[in-house]
Amino acid sequence: MFQIPNPLFDLAGIMCGQFGIPFWKFFLATLIGKAIIKTHIQTVFIISVCNNQLLDWIENELIWILSFIPGFDSYLPTLTAKLHSVKEKYLAAPPPVPSNIKDKWDFSFASIWNTIVWLMLMNFFVKIVNATAQRYLKKQQDKSLAEILPDSTHS
Numbered sequence: 001m002f003q004i005p006n007p008l009f010d011l012a013g014i015m016c017g018q019f020g021i022p023f024w025k026f027f028l029a030t031l032i033g034k035a036i037i038k039t040h041i042q043t044v045f046i047i048s049v050c051n052n053q054l055l056d057w058i059e060n061e062l063i064w065i066l067s068f069i070p071g072f073d074s075y076l077p078t079l080t081a082k083l084h085s086v087k088e089k090y091l092a093a094p095p096p097v098p099s100n101i102k103d104k105w106d107f108s109f110a111s112i113w114n115t116i117v118w119l120m121l122m123n124f125f126v127k128i129v130n131a132t133a134q135r136y137l138k139k140q141q142d143k144s145l146a147e148i149l150p151d152s153t154h155s
Contacts, residue, residue, distance in 0.1 A: 010117060011120070013030070014121070014124045017127065018124075055087070059083060063076060
């Protein structure tokens with residue numbers, strides 16, 4: 001099952017990196033959240049939406065429950081007709097869209113948003129590499145300092 005991209009989750013991950021959340025704490029929380037919780041919710045949702053028998057059963061149960069509300073009986077035929085029209089509208093295949101290759105810049109909200117997210121991700125990646133390099137250099141300097149000044153570790 002694929003994951004539906006959500007820029008807010010990406011931004012949350014970037015912010016965790018910015019605030020110095022340890023990698024394994026972030027990774028385990030993300031693993032539990034996305035691999036265990038989110039995928040099961042998405043699976044149940046997709047199965048329920050794509051299963052016509054289940055949708056018909058839910059529709060019949062909803063109509064049955066609404067029939068017990070006093071005075072609502074007169075609205076049920078209209079509501080049922082609207083439900084069927086919406087269902088037919090969304091279950092119908094969309095008309096084919098001609099593919100036009102654009103020669104101009106695309107300044108839509110989606111392209112601007114994608115550019116911002118990519119810039120933030122690249123910045124995050126550069127900061128990860130930089131922090132890793134600094135940590136490695138600090139360990140090397142501490143090692144060489146400990147070799148030069150062995151008494152400094154005892155103070």
